[in-house]
Amino acid sequence: MSLSPLEHIERRIERQLRFIELKRGAIGRRIGWRLRDFEQKSFKRDEFRFFRSLIEKPLTVGAVAPSGKALARVMANYVDPRVPGPIVELGPGTGPVTEALLARGIDPARLTLVEYDPDFCALLRQRFPAVNIVRGDAYNLPQTLAGVLHEPAAAFVSGLPLFNKPLKTRLDLLDQAFDLMKPDAPFVQFTYHAISPIPRSHGRIRAEASGRVWRNFPPAQVWVYRKAGDR
Numbered sequence: 001m002s003l004s005p006l007e008h009i010e011r012r013i014e015r016q017l018r019f020i021e022l023k024r025g026a027i028g029r030r031i032g033w034r035l036r037d038f039e040q041k042s043f044k045r046d047e048f049r050f051f052r053s054l055i056e057k058p059l060t061v062g063a064v065a066p067s068g069k070a071l072a073r074v075m076a077n078y079v080d081p082r083v084p085g086p087i088v089e090l091g092p093g094t095g096p097v098t099e100a101l102l103a104r105g106i107d108p109a110r111l112t113l114v115e116y117d118p119d120f121c122a123l124l125r126q127r128f129p130a131v132n133i134v135r136g137d138a139y140n141l142p143q144t145l146a147g148v149l150h151e152p153a154a155a156f157v158s159g160l161p162l163f164n165k166p167l168k169t170r171l172d173l174l175d176q177a178f179d180l181m182k183p184d185a186p187f188v189q190f191t192y193h194a195i196s197p198i199p200r201s202h203g204r205i206r207a208e209a210s211g212r213v214w215r216n217f218p219p220a221q222v223w224v225y226r227k228a229g230d231r
């Protein structure tokens with residue numbers, strides 16, 4: 001079958017495009033494997049793992065590095081281990097805040113972690129075998145935690161990048177968490193921003209803030225929200 005000059009050109013372009021696509025896939029896989037290779041060898045393994053997840057899912061991960069020990073401690077200090085009941089951590093990532101909660105003396109059996117990323121979930125299961133890890137969407141708590149909590153929670157601790165979500169989604173999340181918590185229980189949240197992820201003027205909550213945690217990259221602040229009128 002003889003082809004016209006135009007068809008020849010089209011065929012050639014198609015072949016070139018196929019070649020470029022194959023190359024692009026191979027390069028992407030090679031970069032992925034290189035990063036995994038670094039992860040295996042590096043003593044900064046969590047940072048690499050985190051960075052790879054950031055490249056793959058920038059809006060979900062929403063940070064350039066895991067929280068440092070100082071920030072994780074400030075968050076954990078807002079949870080009183082003497083108050084009984086489950087404690088839920090949303091978006092634990094590689095687990096720095098989980099570690100701080102355990103170091104504060106919280107029994108691992110009281111902790112439930114909700115994480116969306118399957119790789120982070122696998123890592124958390126390895127790292128914290130006695131903690132309950134739920135792979136699911138933290139912005140849909142009634143479904144994600146259905147049948148998981150058998151009594152009202154003593155606290156929620158969140159590392160979710162809230163500013164990547166519209167205000168309505170953030171408020172819905174807080175309402176869903178309040179429905180699952182004891183009266184006056186804290187919802188602890190960190191942010192890199194200068195303002196609260198939940199507007200302070202919001203009538204249904206009481207908000208308090210930590211000082212800026214400078215020993216973190218980037219520096220951060222911790223906000224604690226409680227339901228207004230629960231005292």
Ligand SMILES: C[S@@+](CC[C@H](N)C(=O)[O-])C[C@H]1O[C@@H](n2cnc3c(N)ncnc32)[C@H](O)[C@@H]1O
Pocket residue numbers: 060061062063065066067090091092093094095096097114115116117120136137138139158159160161
């Ligand atoms: C900013 S990182 C914080 C990680 C960790 N808490 C820390 O302080 O290093 C946000 C984490 O939230 C998780 N995440 C984002 N959206 C989520 C969702 N809808 N449900 C559950 N986890 C989510 C990400 O996978 C990531 O682990």
